[in-house]
Amino acid sequence: AQSVTQLDSQVPVFEEAPVELRCNYSSSVSVYLFWYVQYPNQGLQLLLKYLSGSTLVESINGFEAEFNKSQTSFHLRKPSVHISDTAEYFCAVSSVWFGNEKLTFGTGTRLTIIP
């Protein structure tokens, strides 16, 4: 079984300030890790993912996340946020076992950017 904990349900941040959205996971097997973003009244968009290799992964819009196996974490960071980053962010894990790749999501973190 696997689970995901997003420690903050809401994070308000001033524009151009840095932000960290926390994610911890639990799994008895190796996992892949993902961050998805959901804008109001829309579906999920993949922000970034860790499959293997470098533990630091980056997205095209300035977000980055670091896989920490010892702490079972995959926190999302951005050094300077913009109004357009206002959205719900979901951390997710997937088993590496082929045939069992369902995504298990956390409960989400609502990021609100304050002008």
Next chain:
Amino acid sequence: ETGVTQSPTHLIKTRGQQVTLRCSSQSGHNTVSWYQQALGQGPQFIFQYYREEENGRGNFPPRFSGLQFPNYSSELNVNALELDDSALYLCASRPYRDTNYGYTFGSGTRLTVV
């Protein structure tokens, strides 16, 4: 690529009724998964289909069923609707054995059961 299209976008049903939600996947995306996202929650895995067969299921009762068609479209059927079935239903598709795990999500169908 045309993305993943879901229909309808919104739906209101009465408790006890049956509902069918539809999803049209990208060409070549022969694996489709359905998720239920209740208000304020993360998406929950319902089931996955590959080559028109269910090959994975989450903790949902049998009144949640699905179909997948050769043209990359699929359906989620829910019988005997309950008030707790009110949620956003998301369809996600990808190519089979896609080692990049490129799930593509639709915008969802918001179902309200009254």
